[in-house]
Amino acid sequence: MNAPEPRYDTALPLSGSRFTAVYRIAAESPAAAEEAARALVVEQTIEFPAELVGGTIAREVVARVESLEEIEPGVYTTELSFATELVGGELTQLLNVFFGNSSLLPSVRLLRIGLGPELARRFPGPRYGVAGLRQVLGAPAGPLLSTALKPLGLGPEELAAMAYRLALGGVQLIKDDHGLADQAFAPFEARLEAVTAAVARAERESGLKAVYAPNVTAPGEETLRRARLARAAGAGAVMVAPGLVGFDRMERLAREVGLLVLSHPAFLGGFVPKGDGGISHYALFGQLQRLAGADAVIFPNYGGRFAFSREECAEINAGLKDELAGLAPALPAPGGGMSLERVPEMRELYGDDLIFLIGGALHRRGPDLTENARYFRRLAAGAE
Amino acid sequence: MNAPEPRYDTALPLSGSRFTAVYRIAAESPAAAEEAARALVVEQTIEFPAELVGGTIAREVVARVESLEEIEPGVYTTELSFATELVGGELTQLLNVFFGNSSLLPSVRLLRIGLGPELARRFPGPRYGVAGLRQVLGAPAGPLLSTALKPLGLGPEELAAMAYRLALGGVQLIKDDHGLADQAFAPFEARLEAVTAAVARAERESGLKAVYAPNVTAPGEETLRRARLARAAGAGAVMVAPGLVGFDRMERLAREVGLLVLSHPAFLGGFVPKGDGGISHYALFGQLQRLAGADAVIFPNYGGRFAFSREECAEINAGLKDELAGLAPALPAPGGGMSLERVPEMRELYGDDLIFLIGGALHRRGPDLTENARYFRRLAAGAE
Structure with missing residues (x-):
């Protein structure tokens, strides 16, 4: 030839x-x-x-x-x-x-x-970003506090009671566990209604601002429908796992629904293999999340039960905050088996534009969740 | 404590x-x-x-x-x-x-x-599966033939002329390149109309059955809208990349639109790292695809320009065909830098329930695409 x-x-x-x-x-x-x-x-x-x-x-x-x-x-x-x-x-x-x-x-x-x-x-990126999220939470400076409603199996009223106690103690961003979808034990709409009301009640009583981020990871248009329900109910935020629904659905959420968007890493881990190949932590948990409109990004903190290194976490932090064609920076929300005692060390790595996401440790400390939340808030502020 | x-x-x-x-x-x-x-x-x-x-x-x-x-x-x-x-x-x-x-x-x-x-x-799985896809193509036995319309940059009429020549030569499943979305040089609707008409004309002239699978990978509901347009135009199939849109959107396509569903591996590669972790080839390119309704699954063949091994490809083949709670088996469509000469060896590995997906090699053979397609069809049938 x-x-x-x-x-x-x-x-x-x-x-x-x-x-x-x-x-x-x-x-x-x-x-x-x-x-x-x-x-x-x-x-x-x-x-x-x-x-x-x-x-x-x-x-x-x-x-x-x-x-x-x-x-x-x-x-x-x-x-x-x-x-x-x-x-x-x-x-x-x-x-x-x-x-x-x-x-x-x-x-x-x-x-x-x-x-x-x-x-x-x-693709204008995060609608709120660091500055907007701080404005919504009335928290112009310092690290922010977040936790998850769990374990799976609890009903809407039990989750709402938990959210109330946590918000009363000053947890600012209360999200669903990412395993909460629309199961019979805690259907989405009943959960949304009960938890949103509980958080609002705690806000009124404590004078401390808090928002609820229900998990809207769901098939097809249901993601958008649930997010619109969350807006109508006054939830203030939504959580979604782009690994499960696609980055484009998160981008639509940010653009069309107008609530704070919290990104969860479920099903994304395949992209960060230990060897060659895959996507860098900088791009996957930093840049691509901003491109798709996340205001805050959950990922496994180093030294917890997952295997991200301190260096990889620093990369994520940079990917969320470095200049990227004028897109707003977003907040890192490291979690995954963290203990309360690691707060100061994390603040050093991530800086003050940081969301502490503490789950089980908050419950392990004892049965009084409001007191645990207050302790956590003092720690985060560097006062303990 | x-x-x-x-x-x-x-x-x-x-x-x-x-x-x-x-x-x-x-x-x-x-x-x-x-x-x-x-x-x-x-x-x-x-x-x-x-x-x-x-x-x-x-x-x-x-x-x-x-x-x-x-x-x-x-x-x-x-x-x-x-x-x-x-x-x-x-x-x-x-x-x-x-x-x-x-x-x-x-x-x-x-x-x-x-x-x-x-x-x-x-989750009833593939609507067509191996038997249904064979029925649509009027091909009760033997390997099936597929190719992609490319390169990016061609317009609807040029892609349609290419599809016509390929269908005339007996290529049964003509799909878009996965990079064809809705770009100005080949807008989705104009492309759909031109290519569908060209394939139908070739069918009438040759008496050989062929279907067109436009790429409906797109943001949000646009995937479903394009698939419905494809059905209305008589395309017969659609292609989607679940790594980009989420497996649940492919599942909806299969359930709601009713066309043959061809799955493309773009953006899925992160899940199959060479070391530990990730998802097995068996589950990712086999079982999960059937769970989400794919009738045929494209993946990189061993020995091409990607790095899947012969053993990993055999695993995929098994994951597509093994018993899985009664879900229909689906067809493997190995591609990725294949040459025509590998047809017999592949038939040995995958068996006859197999779609040969040959792209560039079909063009490299010479400028007469219809003649190249006929050669490819004879090879696939084991006659050359």
Whole structure:
């Protein structure tokens, strides 16, 4: 067979607007890294024999290798740029361009994303962010306090009684356990009504501001319907797991419903393998969450029962707060088997723009949840 | 502090109906494995200090370790069972129970799922499956043929002309490239109309049955809206990437729209790390896809440009076809840098219930796509 002629081109002129992503590539030599980067620009765009495309497709639709650098022996970083037109304004397709097929390449890790001004307009990020969330909670400075309603099996009235005691003690953000969906023992609507009323009562009695974040992770439009119910009931916030419902559904929640959005990491863990591949903690729990509108992001704290390292948690904190095309920064909400005593050390790592998420430890301290919450609040304020 | 009294129980009697999952645990000793299994039953259910719950919550809401076995030094498998009531009938919550928080534990891998009769009624699986898909395509036996419309950048008329030539040559399942969304160069509706008409024309002229599977991966309800448009246009199938839109949206597509559902692996790769953790190929590309209604599942074939092994692909094939609470089996559609010459070897691994998905290689063979498709069809039938 002779060398083929390019057979495919597009008639459409592109705008020249581009966005970027940085990947880490494991490769045995500079030549292998270059080959891998050249394969990646095709994989993430045309997924087609490069020799058969010409003109605009070859020059602009195929991604471009903007840089390739060896950062340690056998490890490279490469920045690619992509035509904004590839996205068509849809978050699903933007994620597909960033990491669709390349998620299947074990030697490639998505390290960070870069958004041009067009994408930042289309995906404006957190509606509240750090400043807005502080405003809603009337807490201009200092770490914030959060806990979860659990265990699974309790009914709406029991969960509401628990929420009341916690809010009375000064817990500012009271969320559902992520396992609370719409089970017979605690149906969503009954739970929403009972807990929202209980939190409002505690607020009136204590003068301390608190919001309830019901878990709206659910199939299809039910996520949106439940979030609208939460708004109507006056819950103030919602929690959703983008790993289960897709990042685009969280983005819609943020844009259409208008409540604070708290992101939960359930089903996302596959993306952060210990070896090569996957998505960096910086991008997965930081940048992508802001892109999809999360105001606060739950993730496993280092030193708890999960396996994130201190360095990975610092990365997440940076991914939530670093400049990203003007999108608002979001709050880290590290949790997962934390003890109350770790509060000072965490404050040092994350800074004051931080939500302490303490679950079981708050119950382990003793049966008086209001007193436990007060202790937790004093600790968080650095007074104990 | 004295040993605490259990403080929490539920008033609700449970039915006793349970479902199961098997996990692989990496642990240094049998005692460590037992501890990990005991932690897992809590992690996947109450996520709460076990000593503080009693009664029904302790006995039935917390998962149960049904077995724990060392399969090789340092590697264990454990079967857990869960109360069906934990799910509340929602696929998002079922996935959360199977692998929500445990996705964040790098030493735990979800190996396979088991469904009780209640869950199998609620999630009936593929609407068509192997037998139904064969009936739609009028192909009672032998491997089936598929390819993708690409490269990105072509317009609706060019994609339609390509589809026409491919269908004329006998390609039975013509799908969009997964990067085709709703971009200005090939808007969804214009593409749907042009390609569907072209495939129908080829069918009339050749007498060979073919269907078009437009990519309906899109934000929110747009997925469903596009699938309904596809049905109205007579496309016959749709393609969706559950990694991008969530498995529950694919399940809705299968249940509500009624077309053949083809699943694409974009953004799912994070779940199959090379080391510990993640989800097995058997469960991720086999069982979970059927649970969510896929009739055919695209994944990277071994020996192509991705890194799945021959053994992992055999696992996927088994996960698509093994008995699973009566759910229909689904078809494997291995692709990803395949060459035409590998057809016989693949047929040996996957058997005849197989969709050959060949992309670039079909174009590399030469400019006459109809002739290339005919060659491919003869190869697949074992005649060349």
